[in-house]
Amino acid sequence: MLRVRAGDDTAFRALFEKHSRAIVNFAYQFVGSRDRAEELTQDVFLQLHRAAPRYEPQARFTTWLYRIARNACLNEVRRPEHRFPARSLDQQSDEEREGPEIQLPDASAREGERTLAGRELEARMQEALAGLPEHQRTALLLSRTEGMSYRDVAETLECSESAVKSLVFRATASMRKALAEFL
Amino acid sequence: MSESNREACAAFAEHLVAYVDGELAGEPRETIEAHVASCLSCRREIQGIEQVGRLVAALPQIEPSIDFAGRFQERMAAASTAGPRALAGPRALRSGAGRASGAPGWGVTFAAAAAVALALTSVLDQGTGPPPLAPSVEVARVPSPSMESQAAPAAVEARRAVAVAPRGSRFAVADARDAGELMPEDLPPDLLERPELYLRLPVVRRLDTLEHFEAVRAHADPERIGHVPRPPGERAWRA
Numbered sequence: 001m002l003r004v005r006a007g008d009d010t011a012f013r014a015l016f017e018k019h020s021r022a023i024v025n026f027a028y029q030f031v032g033s034r035d036r037a038e039e040l041t042q043d044v045f046l047q048l049h050r051a052a053p054r055y056e057p058q059a060r061f062t063t064w065l066y067r068i069a070r071n072a073c074l075n076e077v078r079r080p081e082h083r084f085p086a087r088s089l090d091q092q093s094d095e096e097r098e099g100p101e102i103q104l105p106d107a108s109a110r111e112g113e114r115t116l117a118g119r120e121l122e123a124r125m126q127e128a129l130a131g132l133p134e135h136q137r138t139a140l141l142l143s144r145t146e147g148m149s150y151r152d153v154a155e156t157l158e159c160s161e162s163a164v165k166s167l168v169f170r171a172t173a174s175m176r177k178a179l180a181e182f183l
Numbered sequence: 184m185s186e187s188n189r190e191a192c193a194a195f196a197e198h199l200v201a202y203v204d205g206e207l208a209g210e211p212r213e214t215i216e217a218h219v220a221s222c223l224s225c226r227r228e229i230q231g232i233e234q235v236g237r238l239v240a241a242l243p244q245i246e247p248s249i250d251f252a253g254r255f256q257e258r259m260a261a262a263s264t265a266g267p268r269a270l271a272g273p274r275a276l277r278s279g280a281g282r283a284s285g286a287p288g289w290g291v292t293f294a295a296a297a298a299v300a301l302a303l304t305s306v307l308d309q310g311t312g313p314p315p316l317a318p319s320v321e322v323a324r325v326p327s328p329s330m331e332s333q334a335a336p337a338a339v340e341a342r343r344a345v346a347v348a349p350r351g352s353r354f355a356v357a358d359a360r361d362a363g364e365l366m367p368e369d370l371p372p373d374l375l376e377r378p379e380l381y382l383r384l385p386v387v388r389r390l391d392t393l394e395h396f397e398a399v400r401a402h403a404d405p406e407r408i409g410h411v412p413r414p415p416g417e418r419a420w421r422a
Contacts, residue, residue: 016252016255017252025245034248038254050262122242140239143204145239145240149206150204168204169199175235176234
């Protein structure tokens with residue numbers, strides 16, 4: 001990022017290539033639409049590029065990046081017209097249906113049943129994630145899918161580590177409840 | 184399970200996720216370790232926590248579209264030639280269509296938010312109310328992330344809301360062009376340089392969660408901030 005600040009466009013492209021996919025997936029968990037997630041990701045990197053000349057390495061770059069991404073997502077989901085599409089099996093597009101699926105823990109299940117049950121589990125997970133309060137969802141996603149420490153999550157969310165601990169605990173409890181029949 | 188063991192389980196319940204995540208150290212970790220070694224219930228609890236963690240981590244990842252990087256390059260090029268409005272992207276254009284139908288949007292929200300935030304700060308500046316939530320409405324004094332991380336989240340949100348809203352009169356003017364969408368170039372330049380602080384909070388909707396709001400409302404001019412008396416028995420704070 002320091003090279004980007006110095007005007008190195010190659011470094012900016014490298015940052016985009018390295019982090020954009022993760023940000024698209026992060027945003028996707030908020031907005032539930034690939035198009036919007038991609039657009040939000042582009043917004044984030046445009047903001048980042050614009051802010052680069054004034055960048056000061058006070059925090060880790062990734063926490064700064066995710067803070068921008070999180071704010072962009074919150075702005076998006078708080079738009080009056082936004083409604084998170086809770087995606088049931090019936091509502092999934094062909095493209096989504098053909099995508100990767102969650103592997104069920106039950107290895108003895110037959111392939112067809114596995115696929116269907118995996119889809120059901122995924123749909124239930126998406127629904128449960130969408131139902132979490134924004135802070136809980138963000139804390140859970142950052143710690144589980146991005147592998148951030150509580151300290152980094154706290155920096156991203158601008159709260160204390162003990163608050164993150166509580167957020168992850170409550171999010172996990174809600175997810176366990178929602179997924180009880182699959183666990 | 185004995186009564187004392189059950190009490191221990193209840194006491195440890197909220198710490199088990201942090202324990203599984205390796206976020207506990209020293210004595211707390213050792214205490215839980217010792218308890219878990221002899222407690223089947225907590226071991227099952229840990230198993231469930233780990234399962235949820237694995238499932239969330241294994242959520243299918245989507246691949247960006249083939250033309251994703253290309254479209255981004257186009258927007259970058261447009262932004263450098265056409266100025267900051269190009270940053271808004273096609274979503275802003277869509278919302279522009281929505282505005283034609285007369286739906287209220289962020290511009291309206293911000294106009295109201297700015298008015299309320301100004302009323303709040305003026306009351307706080309009189310020194311008769313609770314400690315001020317924000318030192319100033321000057322955007323140039325947006326606090327640093329390190330300062331913010333030490334403050335209570337509610338106070339941080341309040342500071343940010345005040346920092347964003349009242350800069351001159353441009354947010355209070357319901358601009359027909361932008362009634363539904365606050366565009367990036369409408370924000371103060373200082374905030375553009377600190378995009379991590381750029382959060383369009385629906386301030387009015389969130390005011391009831393602000394610290395000291397009740398006290399502020401008690402000292403404020405009811406007409407100025409649109410105060411509506413609360414029916415008896417209604418809770419002051421959201422659950």
